[in-house]
Structure formats: structure tokens, C-alpha cells
Amino acid sequence: MTIDMSQFYQVFFEESAEHLASMEGLLLELDVENPNSEQLNAIFRAAHSIKGSAGTFGFTDLAETTHILENLLDRIRKQELGLRTDMVDAFLESGDLLREMLEAHQGRGEVDPKRVDSICARLRQLSADDATPAAQPSCTASLNVASVKETPVGKRTFDIQFVPTDVSARGRGVANLLDELRSLGSLEILSQPASDMNNVGYWQLRLLTVAGQDAFSDQIDFIAENGAWRVVEETAADDEGGAFGFFGDSPGAPVEDPGYGFFAPLDASTSTPANAKATEAEDEPYGFFDPLPQADGNEPAVNAALSEDGDGYGFFAPLPSHAPVQPLAEAGDGFGLFEPLVPTSAQVPPVSPVPPAGGGSARMPAEKKVSDVLPRVAKSAAPTAAAADSSIRVSVEKVDQLINLVGELVITQAMLLQTAAQMQEGAPERLVNGLAQLERNTRDLQESVMSIRMMQISFVFSRFPRVVRDLSGKLGKQVELKTSGETTELDKGLIERIADPLTHLIRNSLDHGIELPETRIAAGKSPVGTITLKACHQGGNIVIEVGDDGAGLPRNKILAKARERGLPVSDQMTDSDVFNLIFEAGFSTADQVTDVSGRGVGMDVVRRNIQSMGGRVEIESMLGVGTRMTVRLPLTLAILDGMSIAVGDQTYILPLSYVVESFQPQTGDIKTLSNQARVIQVRGDYLPVVALHELFNIKSLSSNFAQGIMVVVDADGIMAALFVDALVGQHQVVIKSLEANYRRVQGISGATIMGDGHVALILDVSAIAGMAKTSLQKLADG
Amino acid sequence: MEAMRNGGSMVNEEDLVTSEYLTFTLGSEEYAIDILKVQEIRGYEPPTLIANAPPFIKGVINLRGIIVPIVDLRIKFNLGKIEYTPFTVVIILNVVGRVIGAVVDSVSDVFSLTRSQIRQAPDFSGTFDTKYILGLATVDSRMMIVTDIERLMTSADMALIDSASD
Numbered sequence: 036m037t038i039d040m041s042q043f044y045q046v047f048f049e050e051s052a053e054h055l056a057s058m059e060g061l062l063l064e065l066d067v068e069n070p071n072s073e074q075l076n077a078i079f080r081a082a083h084s085i086k087g088s089a090g091t092f093g094f095t096d097l098a099e100t101t102h103i104l105e106n107l108l109d110r111i112r113k114q115e116l117g118l119r120t121d122m123v124d125a126f127l128e129s130g131d132l133l134r135e136m137l138e139a140h141q142g143r144g145e146v147d148p149k150r151v152d153s154i155c156a157r158l159r160q161l162s163a164d165d166a167t168p169a170a171q172p173s174c175t176a177s178l179n180v181a182s183v184k185e186t187p188v189g190k191r192t193f194d195i196q197f198v199p200t201d202v203s204a205r206g207r208g209v210a211n212l213l214d215e216l217r218s219l220g221s222l223e224i225l226s227q228p229a230s231d232m233n234n235v236g237y238w239q240l241r242l243l244t245v246a247g248q249d250a251f252s253d254q255i256d257f258i259a260e261n262g263a264w265r266v267v268e269e270t271a272a273d274d275e276g277g278a279f280g281f282f283g284d285s286p287g288a289p290v291e292d293p294g295y296g297f298f299a300p301l302d303a304s305t306s307t308p309a310n311a312k313a314t315e316a317e318d319e320p321y322g323f324f325d326p327l328p329q330a331d332g333n334e335p336a337v338n339a340a341l342s343e344d345g346d347g348y349g350f351f352a353p354l355p356s357h358a359p360v361q362p363l364a365e366a367g368d369g370f371g372l373f374e375p376l377v378p379t380s381a382q383v384p385p386v387s388p389v390p391p392a393g394g395g396s397a398r399m400p401a402e403k404k405v406s407d408v409l410p411r412v413a414k415s416a417a418p419t420a421a422a423a424d425s426s427i428r429v430s431v432e433k434v435d436q437l438i439n440l441v442g443e444l445v446i447t448q449a450m451l452l453q454t455a456a457q458m459q460e461g462a463p464e465r466l467v468n469g470l471a472q473l474e475r476n477t478r479d480l481q482e483s484v485m486s487i488r489m490m491q492i493s494f495v496f497s498r499f500p501r502v503v504r505d506l507s508g509k510l511g512k513q514v515e516l517k518t519s520g521e522t523t524e525l526d527k528g529l530i531e532r533i534a535d536p537l538t539h540l541i542r543n544s545l546d547h548g549i550e551l552p553e554t555r556i557a558a559g560k561s562p563v564g565t566i567t568l569k570a571c572h573q574g575g576n577i578v579i580e581v582g583d584d585g586a587g588l589p590r591n592k593i594l595a596k597a598r599e600r601g602l603p604v605s606d607q608m609t610d611s612d613v614f615n616l617i618f619e620a621g622f623s624t625a626d627q628v629t630d631v632s633g634r635g636v637g638m639d640v641v642r643r644n645i646q647s648m649g650g651r652v653e654i655e656s657m658l659g660v661g662t663r664m665t666v667r668l669p670l671t672l673a674i675l676d677g678m679s680i681a682v683g684d685q686t687y688i689l690p691l692s693y694v695v696e697s698f699q700p701q702t703g704d705i706k707t708l709s710n711q712a713r714v715i716q717v718r719g720d721y722l723p724v725v726a727l728h729e730l731f732n733i734k735s736l737s738s739n740f741a742q743g744i745m746v747v748v749d750a751d752g753i754m755a756a757l758f759v760d761a762l763v764g765q766h767q768v769v770i771k772s773l774e775a776n777y778r779r780v781q782g783i784s785g786a787t788i789m790g791d792g793h794v795a796l797i798l799d800v801s802a803i804a805g806m807a808k809t810s811l812q813k814l815a816d817g
Numbered sequence: 818m819e820a821m822r823n824g825g826s827m828v829n830e831e832d833l834v835t836s837e838y839l840t841f842t843l844g845s846e847e848y849a850i851d852i853l854k855v856q857e858i859r860g861y862e863p864p865t866l867i868a869n870a871p872p873f874i875k876g877v878i879n880l881r882g883i884i885v886p887i888v889d890l891r892i893k894f895n896l897g898k899i900e901y902t903p904f905t906v907v908i909i910l911n912v913v914g915r916v917i918g919a920v921v922d923s924v925s926d927v928f929s930l931t932r933s934q935i936r937q938a939p940d941f942s943g944t945f946d947t948k949y950i951l952g953l954a955t956v957d958s959r960m961m962i963v964t965d966i967e968r969l970m971t972s973a974d975m976a977l978i979d980s981a982s983d
Contacts, residue, residue: 775884776884
């Protein structure tokens with residue numbers, strides 16, 4: 036029976052990507068000299084979770100690689116191996132590889148099998164390096180090869196996971212099961228529901244026993260929520276070679292042995308205990324495990340066939356929360372030391388009023404096949420208890436739809452308000468009050484809905500420690516990255532789009548900004564450069580700063596380069612004008628092109644990307660002291676602060692962020708060039724004049740320039756003066772696409788709906804200013 | 818399958834399938850369009866002008882939060898009197914996932930037509946490109962021009978869509 040797992044793939048991809056990200060973050064935080072065991076455990080758990088779900092969903096390559104990674108991690112966290120920097124490097128690299136694999140499974144890119152092999156080999160090598168010292172029998176928490184070899188037939192380790200039903204959890208059911216399992220062998224509770232959950236929730240046990248799985252699987256089935264249980268035998272990865280022998284606790288190894296096939300678990304998980312036997316029969320029976328007779332009287336004792344259920348590996352994310360994962364006692368001598376907390380039987384209070392999330396979601400698809408349940412259980416159980424209770428995963432489309440609807444509501448509300456204000460005899464007071472209330476409520480509603488899309492910028496920042504680490508290593512520089520304001524919230528759409536430009540800025544700072552340690556020392560600076568990454572709110576904007584204490588931008592070099600490229604420059608240009616030259620396409624002052632940067636593509640792309648988000652970049656720099664790039668972005672893409680302007684009988688919206696100033700011109704201020712283009716002098720600069728009524732072919736109300744208003748706009752360096760009839764007001768407008776039902780219109784970036792229900796078009800200031808500039812240039816050239 | 822086996826008989830099963838058509842007038846001509854493409858019919862309201870658009874594109878309106886372009890078919894086909902009164906009708910069409918409003922002189926009827934009632938139109942050269950005409954139908958001695966409104970609205974000469982495939 037095949038079950039369509041593809042419906043869960045997306046969840047798997049998202050989760051695995053999150054695990055990888057958190058793993059990477061933790062690895063980078065890790066203090067190699069003195070690793071924090073909490074962090075090591077968390078890294079291990081992340082790897083384990085990926086492996087588990089990868090196995091469940093049939094992504095062998097992922098599961099295999101993670102398995103090796105996990106083995107090594109496991110040994111480190113148990114202090115069998117000392118953590119070394121090269122291990123962290125290897126981990127990071129394998130993290131990258133895993134990410135590529137994930138993407139390949141999503142149909143993007145391919146993974147080079149040679150790389151997989153080399154990384155796996157490297158991980159194995161790292162693991163084997165210290166195998167000898169670690170294999171001391173005296174090692175407390177570890178188990179040496181010998182002991183595994185001695186015990187492989189005698190004792191077996193089972194990884195048991197289940198979610199008990201409410202009834203059995205509140206009654207004696209779970210306690211009985213635990214007692215019984217203890218009677219079979221040594222039981223370790225890896226994870227259990229929080230003590231206030233009355234045993235309801237996700238359990239993970241490790242049982243070391245001579246008995247077969249059948250000795251207890253039925254009890255578990257009895258206790259557990261319909262199908263929400265799993266027993267997996269953990270096998271030492273003998274086939275992986277001696278070095279791996281001691282990972283007795285690592286659930287499962289990617290061995291070719293048919294009985295241990297990684298994907299067999301799919302079948303196993305779908306099968307009820309009854310047909311599981313069929314599967315088991317195919318496995319190599321080990322034969323002699325008598326089901327132990329200690330089975331408790333009140334549980335259905337089982338004397339099933341003595342077959343081996345060799346398949347299935349840990350598909351559950353080891354729980355990060357409840358019981359801190361013990362340094363796992365291995366099969367063999369170690370376990371006495373870790374006789375786990377025996378609290379569970381003691382804490383079986385009769386009633387639990389609140390079923391926890393884990394149990395709840397396991398119950399929901401109870402009719403479904405086990406395999407359907409498993410990912411859900413794993414999913415809800417994996418995050419910490421608090422997170423599981425307080426967040427849900429919702430598709431962005433749904434949120435967007437909500438935002439749209441609220442946008443409509445705001446417009447309707449504004450329309451009502453306007454209608455009431457225009458009523459002949461004045462609106463009744465109650466109506467006015469009600470409308471005022473409605474206005475407040477809709478504003479609040481809009482804000483809350485918009486905040487759903489908001490994400491912390493740490494989502495982007497978290498990738499930079501890695502970038503800095505890798506690059507500084509490659510460039511032979513010592514760089515420290517300092518971040519602040521990671522909790523600043525930003526629209527999700529912006530978050531996704533800001534990542535690339537920011538990465539570029541950081542690479543740039545690293546490559547061009549920060550000097551080599553020797554140079555720094557010579558300049559009297561600390562050999563370790565600092566890159567600061569800062570985010571904060573400023574007015575209606577998000578400001579992200581990328582700063583470095585490096586060499587600073589060489590003004591003269593930039594000017595020289597600009598002259599070389601034939602750009603119109605002069606020595607009188609202000610610093611900021613000079614620095615803005617680096618945003619020109621193809622501009623690079625790098626003496627040599629490295630694979631990091633220097634090709635001169637990039638900064639122009641950065642600026643274009645940021646502009647397309649309605650933001651802008653500014654550069655401040657001081658030679659020898661450092662450079663600071665400031666990116667300003669609007670809070671969201673969906674709402675814009677606009678100034679409404681009147682041209683003829685039409686109203687247009689001018690994005691406020693572009694507006695520099697406005698003034699009423701005198702007739703004589705406007706000069707013509709070749710009697711065609713007009714310019715106006717504003718504070719010494721001649722700006723091209725764009726008469727919007729001419730541009731849009733509308734009859735202007737002003738017969739001459741003195742009757743209207745000039746609005747000076749700055750579209751990222753390109754200044755222009757727009758001539759309009761009047762300034763109407765300032766609004767926050769909801770941006771609507773014009774292209775959804777119509778097409779792109781030159782000079783228009785979108786549309787919005789005004790309070791009276793009319794459509795107003797939003798001006799594309801960059802395009803308009805650009806047009807003005809080019810037409811002026813053509814004139815000047817011609 | 819049935820239809821194919823009975824292919825030899827007088828009536829093809831396909832011909833019996835009736836579709837409903839909305840008819841509207843442009844000047845003295847009557848047009849019929851597939852009613853399934855019609856979202857709603859509403860009165861004309863002054864739209865917001867779009868700069869440098871062809872004259873038959875009157876602009877955009879706010880249709881319950883959606884920005885909808887308005888095409889005046891009378892201008893496009895140079896038919897009828899171009900005036901905007903409270904009785905001027907806009908047919909809101911839903912074609913290829915887009916919402917487009919079309920100004921017509923009036924909306925008259927809804928007819929059911931079978932395929933056999935729609936006759937091949939003679940090849941004529943006129944304002945209305947024949948490739949948008951599915952055929953001619955006569956009901957109560959009125960001739961109607963059955964139009965492929967989707968094809969018409971998405972065509973390049975309507976300039977409604979950025980990259981028209983037509």
C-alpha cells in the first residue's frame with residue numbers, strides 16, 4: 036500500500052530548512068574550546084530531526100548524510116570526541132550539502148555525488164580520528180566497540196515513541212506500560228510530556244532489552260492514540276566500519292542490508308502490528324528472543340512470532356523540550372549510570388483538563404494511516420512546548436487575502452466617513468460617533484493584520500555569521516560580525532528581497548572594506564576587523580546599516596576610475612556624490628577580480644533591488660576609518676505613504692519618500708534649453724522640469740508655471756522638478772496592482788483607491804525622473 | 818462516443834448543446850457574447866484616466882477594490898453615439914482571469930443558441946476583424962453577431978494586456 040507522501044513534502048522541506056538554519060546558527064555560536072552541552076544537544080537534535088523526517092519521506096541521500104553527521108555530533112556531545120574547528124567547518128559544509136540536497140529534491144539544482152561522498156568521508160574521518168582514545172571501556176557515557184560486539188545478539192535497543200490516549204494517560208495506563216517495559220530491561224525516558232500534562236503528550240523511550248519488539252509493542256498500541264506510536268530498533272551501524280560501531284544510540288544507519296533499508300520504515304509505519312509481522316518475516320530473524328513473561332496482567336500479553344523488526348529508524352524528532360535528552364546510555368555497561376528518571380509512574384494524576392497540543396494533533400488524523408500521523412506528531416512535538424502551543428503555520432496567500440480584505444474594509448470605511456461628512460444637514464451624532472469608532476477599529480484591525488506578515492529581521496541576519504566566517508577565512512582576514520536590532524520587524528515580502536542586497540553589501544565590506552590583519556596592525560588598528568549589522572525603525576522606515584571599520588572608500592581612486600570610464604565627474608563633487616558612483620553599473624575599484632567581488636556587477640544591482648522595494652541606499656565613508664552603508668526601506672510593500680497631487684481634474688499619488696521639497700515657482704525661474712526642455716534652478720542646481728499635465732496629456736488648470744507648484748523629487752540621485760497644479764494631501768495608501776487586469780503604464784507604478792472610491796494612480800518617480808534626465812541629456816548631447 | 822456513432826444522422830449531438838448568450842447593441846448592430854464570460858452589468862461612472870492610453874480605453878475604475886480597466890467598444894469600433902449618461906452600460910467581463918469593463922450602447926437580451934443556429938459569417942472586411950466573430954445567429958428576425966469576446970479582449974489591438982499572444 037502506498038500512501039501519497041507528497042502532500043507532506045512541503046512541510047518537510049520547510050521544516051528541514053528551518054532545522055538546517057538553526058543548526059548553522061548554533062554551530063556558528065558554538066565556542067569550540069568550551070562547547071556548551073545545551074547547544075551541542077540542540078545541534079544534534081536538529082540533525083536528528085532532519086534525518087528522521089528524511090527517512091520517513093524517502094529521501095535517502097539526505098538521511099544517509101545526516102546520519103553520518105549525527106553520529107559524529109552524537110559523539111561530540113557525549114564528549115567522546117573533542118570539538119575542533121575543522122569539525123565545525125565540516126558540519127557547516129555538510130549543512131550546505133544538505134541544503135542543496137533539499138533544493139534538488141524540490142527541483143532546483145543538482146547535487147554532485149562526488150561532493151556527497153567527499154563530505155561523508157570527511158565526517159567519517161573526523162569521527163575515526165579519535166576513535167581509539169574514545170573507545171576506552173572506562174568511558175562513562177560511551178560504549179566501546181567491543182561491548183557492542185559482545186552484546187549484539189543479547190540485548191537490543193528500541194526507540195519507542197508514542198502519544199498515549201487521554202484515558203490511558205490519565206489512568207494507570209502509561210505507568211503500567213513503563214513498569215512493564217522496565218521489567219523487560221533497562222528503560223530510559225528520553226522525552227515525556229511536561230509534568231503538568233498528566234502524561235498526555237509525546238513520549239520517547241529507549242528500551243534496552245533481550246526481548247523482541249513483540250513483547251511490548253501491543254501494549255504500546257493499546258495505550259497509544261490510534262496508530263500514534265512507533266517502535267524502532269536501533270542498530271549499530273556495523274556496516275559502516277568499526278569506527279561507527281559504538282554509536283549504539285544513533286538510531287539506525289544507512290546500511291544496504293535489506294532488512295535495514297531506510298525506506299522500509301514507510302511500510303512499517305503504515306502497517307498495523309498485525310501486518311507488520313509480515314514485514315518482519317522478511318527480515319533476517321535473529322531468532323531467539325523469547326518474549327519475556329513479565330508482561331503485566333492488565334495488559335494484553337503478547338506472544339507473537341519471534342521475528343525481528345529490523346527496519347525503521349528514528350523518525351521522530353527527539354524532543355528538545357520536556358525531558359532534556361540524556362546523554363544516552365548505551366546498550367551495555369553504561370546504562371546503569373543513567374538509570375533514567377523514574378518519575379512517570381509517580382505522576383499519573385487522574386484528570387488532565389487540558390490536552391496538550393501534541394496529543395491533540397495526533398488525535399486529529401486518528402483515522403488516517405500511521406504514516407499520515409507520524410509527520411504530524413513529529414511536527415507538533417518537535418518544537419518546544421511553548422512554541423507548539425502558540426504558533427501555527429499559515430500559507431502566505433491566506434494572509435495576503437486577509438490583508439486585501441482589510442484593505443477593502445478601510446476603503447469602504449473611508450467612503451462612509453466621507454459620505455457622512457457630505458450629508459446635507461450634517462449626519463446624526465450617533466452615526467458620526469459610530470463611524471469614528473469604526474475608523475479606529477478598522478485601523479487597529481489593519482495594523483494587526485499587517486503585523487501577521489511581519490517577520491523579525493533576524494531571519495535574514497542569521498545567515499550572515501556564516502557568510503562572514505566563510506569569507507573571512509577565504510580572504511585571510513579576521514572579522515567579527517556584530518549585529519543589533521535583530522528583533523526589528525519587517526514585511527515578509529521585504530525580508531525575502533532584502534537578503535541578497537544585504538549579503539552583497541556584507542561581502543563588499545569584507546572584501547574591500549576590512550583590511551588584512553597585517554595592514555590593520557600597521558594602521559594601528561586591532562587585527563580583528565568589525566562588521567556591524569544594525570536594524571532599527573526610524574519613522575515609517577526600516578533602517579539597516581552595514582558598517583565596517585575598514586579602509587573606507589578611496590575618493591580619489593573612485594574619481595580616477597570614473598574618469599577612466601568617461602563618467603562626468605569633477606573634483607568638486609561632494610563625498611556622497613562620489614561614493615554614489617560605486618553604484619554605477621560595471622564600476623569597480625578593485626585592482627583584481629576575486630571570486631568574492633570586484634567584477635563591478637553587484638552594487639548597481641543592490642541599488643536597483645533596494646529601489647524596487649521603494650527604499651534607498653546611502654554611503655558614508657571615511658578613509659582609514661570605515662564605511663557605513665545605510666539602507667532605508669518602507670515598512671511594507673503593501674502600504675505607501677503618499678502625497679496626493681492634483682493635475683487637471685485627476686489626482687495622482689506621489690510616494691512621499693521621493694519628495695524633497697515643494698515650492699511655488701516664479702515665472703522667470705524656468706528656463707528653456709533649445710526651446711524644448713525646461714530646467715529650473717533650485718539651490719544652485721538646474722533640475723529638469725517635468726510638467727505632469729504634458730506627460731499625461733491632461734489639460735492643466737494652471738495656465739502658467741507661476742500658478743502651480745513644483746515638487747522636487749529625488750529618485751536615488753536623479754533629481755527632477757515635477758510641475759503639478761496643487762498639493763492635495765498626505766495619505767497612507769494601499770497599493771493595488773494595475774497590471775492584474777490591465778498592463779504596465781509608463782510612469783505609473785500602481786494604483787490605489789481613494790477615500791471617495793475613486794482610483795488614483797501612483798507615480799513611478801524613478802521612471803519619470805529618468806525620462807526627464809535622458810531627454811535632457813539627449814538635448815545636451817544633440 | 819455516442820455522438821460519433823450517430824454521426825451519420827441528421828443532428829449532431831453537439832449541435833443540440835445550447836449556450837446562453839448576452840446580447841448588446843453598438844449603434845445599430847447587435848452582438849452576442851457568451852454569458853459565462855460576463856461577471857456583471859453596471860452603470861457607467863467616470864473612470865480615472867490613464868495617460869497616453871488609446872482613446873477607447875477610458876481609464877480604470879474601482880470595482881469593489883479591484884482596479885478594472887474600462888474599454889469603450891463604441892469608440893473602438895466607431896459605432897453608436899459616444900455619450901455618457903446615467904443609462905450608459907458597462908459589461909464587466911471576466912476573461913482569461915482578468916476583469917475588464919466594456920462600455921456598450923445597451924444590453925438587450927439573453928438567448929439560448931445551439932451551435933447549429935450559429936451560421937458561418939461571410940468574410941467581410943470591416944472595423945470588426947472577422948477572426949473575433951464566431952458566426953451570425955438569427956433570432957426573431959434579428960441578426961446577431963456572435964463574438965469571441967475573450968479573443969477580442971486579449972487581442973493586441975485592444976492593448977489591454979502587456980504581451981498579447983495574438
